[in-house]
Structures are given as C-alpha cells and as structure tokens.
Amino acid sequence: MRSIEIDDEVFAFLQSRSEPLVDTPNDVLRRLFLKDANRPAETPEDRRPGDLMPFITAGLLKAGDKLIHVQPRRGLTHEATVTSDGWLEIEDGREFPKPSPALKAQTGVDINGYGKYVLKENPGVRLQDLREQLRGEA
Structure with a gap:
C-alpha cells in the first residue's frame, strides 16, 4: 500500500x-x-440524512434556511444553508452532515455549531435552542 x-x-x-x-x-x-x-x-439522493433532518421533519427548519455565525472581532460572518436532506452547505459549496464540522471548516477551529449558529431570519434563535425544543417535543 x-x-x-x-x-x-x-x-x-x-x-x-x-x-x-x-x-x-x-x-x-x-x-x-x-x-x-x-x-x-x-449522490445527494442516496446519502444518509444529516443531523438536521429531525428539525426539518418537526417543522423547525426547512430546506433553504440560512444559519449564520458572526465573528465580530474578525469582522466575519459565516453562512450555511440547510439542504433538503438535513445537511449544511457552506459558502464554498462543501456540504457537511453535522453543524460543528461545517463551522470548523468556516472558522478553522473546533467550535460547537449548535451553540454558535443562529437563524439568519431570527438571530436570537440558536440552533441549540431548536435542538432543546425538538428534545422537549420528543
């Protein structure tokens, strides 16, 4: 080898x-x-669902929703788009099944994607808040 x-x-x-x-x-x-x-x-049609699929199924997220993470000291805003199968697509086109690896690819450091990504349309709502809501419904 x-x-x-x-x-x-x-x-x-x-x-x-x-x-x-x-x-x-x-x-x-x-x-x-x-x-x-x-x-x-x-292919996108046959890959396993991403971690955000339960959020889509529960109606908490939908395909095309935007998540952002702002780094004010660096003057950067990172954006990710929720795909129809619960993955996250970042600005450069790469897709990730989990929020934390997606955010690491954007920032270059290990970071909790659930705790740091917020809804672009409602910046007061973190992905973690949606996860807690999802767990409360279960």
Missing part, C-alpha cells in the same frame, strides 16, 4: 463524506472515484 500526504482542507472534505467510525479516507476516495467499488458513489 502506498502513502500520500493531503492538506487539512482535503482531509476535511473526506471527513464530510465519510461515515464516522466506519469509513477510512481510502474508502471515501474509492467511493468517489471508483464506481465499481464495494459501495456505490454517493
């Missing part, structure tokens, strides 16, 4: 398309590039 080096951005991309504790980076590359691999190439 050969070794290759990849940068952090490529590794984050591979992680965003992997199933945690199941896929290796090689599995993801094989799935993306070799159509005849054990697992078929993942």
Whole structure:
C-alpha cells in the first residue's frame, strides 16, 4: 500500500463524506472515484440524512434556511444553508452532515455549531435552542 500526504482542507472534505467510525479516507476516495467499488458513489439522493433532518421533519427548519455565525472581532460572518436532506452547505459549496464540522471548516477551529449558529431570519434563535425544543417535543 502506498502513502500520500493531503492538506487539512482535503482531509476535511473526506471527513464530510465519510461515515464516522466506519469509513477510512481510502474508502471515501474509492467511493468517489471508483464506481465499481464495494459501495456505490454517493449522490445527494442516496446519502444518509444529516443531523438536521429531525428539525426539518418537526417543522423547525426547512430546506433553504440560512444559519449564520458572526465573528465580530474578525469582522466575519459565516453562512450555511440547510439542504433538503438535513445537511449544511457552506459558502464554498462543501456540504457537511453535522453543524460543528461545517463551522470548523468556516472558522478553522473546533467550535460547537449548535451553540454558535443562529437563524439568519431570527438571530436570537440558536440552533441549540431548536435542538432543546425538538428534545422537549420528543
């Protein structure tokens, strides 16, 4: 087996398309590039639902909703769009099944996406608030 080096951005991309504790980076590359691999190439229609899917099902979010995180000292505002399958698409087009890895890709640091993302249309509502509401309904 050969070794290759990849940068952090490529590794984050591979992680965003992997199933945690199941896929290796090689599995993801094989799935993306070799159509005849054990697992078929993942398309938006057949990928697993993201962590925000229960929010969509409960009517707390809908596809196309925007989430933002503001970094006032750096003068930055990061935006993510909720997809129809509960993933988050960030400004550069990458998609993530979970809020925290999406926000890490935007800020460059580990950060709680649930605690820091807020609804663009209602900045007083954090994603964490919606999660607590969802848990209260269960």
